[in-house]
Amino acid sequence: xxxYSIKDLEQLSGIKAHTLRIWEQRYNLLSxxxxxxxxxxxDDDDLKLILNVALLNDNGFKIxxxxxxxxxxxxxxxxxxxxxxxxxxxxxxxxxxxxIEMDEDRFEKVLSTNILKLGFEHTxxxxxxxxxxxxxxxxxxxxxxxxxxxxxxxxxxxxxxxxIDGQIYKGGGKKFLLYLPEGELHEISLLFxxxxxxxxxxxxxxxxxxxxxxxxxxxxxxxxxxxxMTVVTTSPNSQEVQEYIDHISETFxxxxxxxxxxxxxxxxxxxPKNIKTMHYIxxxxxxxxxxxxxxxxx
Numbered sequence: 001x002x003x004y005s006i007k008d009l010e011q012l013s014g015i016k017a018h019t020l021r022i023w024e025q026r027y028n029l030l031s032x033x034x035x036x037x038x039x040x041x042x043d044d045d046d047l048k049l050i051l052n053v054a055l056l057n058d059n060g061f062k063i064x065x066x067x068x069x070x071x072x073x074x075x076x077x078x079x080x081x082x083x084x085x086x087x088x089x090x091x092x093x094x095x096x097x098x099x100i101e102m103d104e105d106r107f108e109k110v111l112s113t114n115i116l117k118l119g120f121e122h123t124x125x126x127x128x129x130x131x132x133x134x135x136x137x138x139x140x141x142x143x144x145x146x147x148x149x150x151x152x153x154x155x156x157x158x159x160x161x162x163x164i165d166g167q168i169y170k171g172g173g174k175k176f177l178l179y180l181p182e183g184e185l186h187e188i189s190l191l192f193x194x195x196x197x198x199x200x201x202x203x204x205x206x207x208x209x210x211x212x213x214x215x216x217x218x219x220x221x222x223x224x225x226x227x228x229m230t231v232v233t234t235s236p237n238s239q240e241v242q243e244y245i246d247h248i249s250e251t252f253x254x255x256x257x258x259x260x261x262x263x264x265x266x267x268x269x270x271x272p273k274n275i276k277t278m279h280y281i282x283x284x285x286x287x288x289x290x291x292x293x294x295x296x297x298x
Contacts, residue, residue: 173202183235
């Protein structure tokens with residue numbers, strides 16, 4: 001079982017620590033535990049409670065009313081709310097509850113409902129990406145455990161693969177080769193890029209995670225793509241990124257290379273002429289439109 005400080009609860013729920021302490025005293029909403037050295041902490045049940053409280057409170061329920069509810073009553077109200085047209089923040093909040101409870105069925109329902117109402121692309125850009133950014137920060141600070149992060153990432157990955165398979169290539173367009181460098185496993189952004197590229201009618205060769213450079217060269221020589229795309233989140237590390245950029249630029253000098261990721265954006269790096277950086281996933285849409293404009297001019 002994970003343990004949380006009141007600051008962790010604040011980060012996850014959006015409720016100020018000061019407000020949580022007032023609710024704790026006035027309504028006995030929380031019962032913090034104490035370590036042997038008398039440090040206050042909260043457990044998974046406390047976190048689930050506060051996440052539900054936050055969602056209800058944001059949607060007009062008075063705290064006095066919430067405090068009088070049984071846990072099952074609270075959950076029923078939350079489920080009703082998440083099936084309505086809530087704000088993006090509310091939907092992200094609902095997904096956070098699913099993650100903490102590791103409730104796959106509920107996560108699937110929330111996600112499917114949003115995709116039906118908003119469309120897949122809109123749901124990814126406005127709900128899933130902000131949600132993944134949020135849990136990324138929480139994972140780094142230790143507020144959630146790796147199992148919870150992997151649980152969610154795999155569910156999103158499954159949705160992306162289904163969406164990509166639903167895009168039928170009809171011929172024409174440009175050739176894109178998408179891959180992750182050797183040792184790199186974070187592929188959500190690359191999968192979404194593959195979806196958007198196929199949606200625009202281009203041909204995608206997707207190699208995915210952990211692609212050795214020799215294998216990449218072999219596929220490149222066979223497939224002869226006009227564009228390569230990759231994301232560098234953890235591998236290669238910051239000391240080796242510049243060398244890697246120079247290497248792929250020279251090796252695939254006839255292709256235009258789109259590169260993004262934590263190790264790329266905002267770093268003090270030199271980019272050769274055939275490499276284009278992408279700060280946000282939304283930029284891939286603008287880039288694809290530029291490609292279409294150039295094609296039409298020709």
